[in-house]
Amino acid sequence: MCAGVNQSAKNSGDVEAIVTDLWDRVLERGRAAHEASILDLKVGMLRVYRLLSEIGKATGVVIPITAMFKADTLAEMIDLVRSGKAPKGQALAELKEGEGTPLFIFPGISGVALELAQLARLIDYPGPIYGNQPRGLDGDAPPHTTVVEMAQHQVAAIRTEQPRGPYRIAGYSCGGLVAIETARLLLNEGETVEFLGLMEPSLPEWQWPFAARVEFFWRRCKHHANTIRGLSATEIKEYLVSHAGPVLGRARRMLGARHVGTSPYHREGLPPGLAETRAAGWAALQAHRLDSYPGKAILFCSERGNPLGCNVAIAYPAFLQAHDVCPFGGDHAGMLREPHVHELAAHISNRLAQIDLYVSSQCCTKH
Incomplete structure (x- = not known):
């Protein structure tokens, strides 16, 4: 826990000393972490929330959680605070730089792209990789209340970075359901979705087979x-x-009841914005009706699955016109962490490489 800003740093007004002191106290990763990206420190999103909150209290510069990817190292954070200008929140977080067709990945019920950072770094893919974050995380606007609204928000965000298809989209857990509806909207607009990767996507309980x-x-x-x-x-x-x-x-x-009971993913003491976004996401999930998706999807299914969810390999085929199942080790929460995140990243990399190979062969055939 952060015990407060070092008093000498606070009295001196030295931004570098204040931010460095908080970085050390909150993240607890030692001096070696001074040169690292916060995305590589594996500190968890609550520590990151606490760090940004403490920096805001000490300096008056509030860094939105959705914009922290613009200043993910200690030096960048110091420069940002020293400028006195807080960045605006953003729907797209660039998790990995690249050239070519982007890959857009939707996080789970937390909505914070930070949970996707390690996976994105491990995916062997030439294009940039973005984390699609929902509205409401920064607490400056209410979260969307339906899955369709969330999907519409993500279509707009995706088009700011990639105006035209073909598109490559993936989603984890609740983000998988939003990814499906986002892909559906793009298809309805005449676009092509080359890749829809679903990492154990959520399904409204009343629709479980x-x-x-x-x-x-x-x-x-x-x-x-x-x-x-x-x-x-x-x-x-x-x-x-x-x-x-x-x-x-x-x-x-x-049996069909909506908005009954509490979310099995409910957690006490979450920061403002994150708590409301999680609650809205779960309520939207339960109220949603998933229709059959007219394209192809890849289901990435862990060995032990989600202890609080249905078996995706059993439940989801009825909702997909075409699909492949890609099994790997671990469980639902562990697929984004060591050691199983390496296996998941390898599977996603292989699927994307197959698409690139097919696209390349088609171009050669045309010429």
């Missing part, structure tokens, strides 16, 4: 049985009571 519901409840029953094994009778009672509400809420949602 029967087989997916059975598999989910069987998996959760085994989890709960293993958890209470060895507990006392009192502890078992407390456990069952604490889980009865969430189980009932999920069952009601599967």
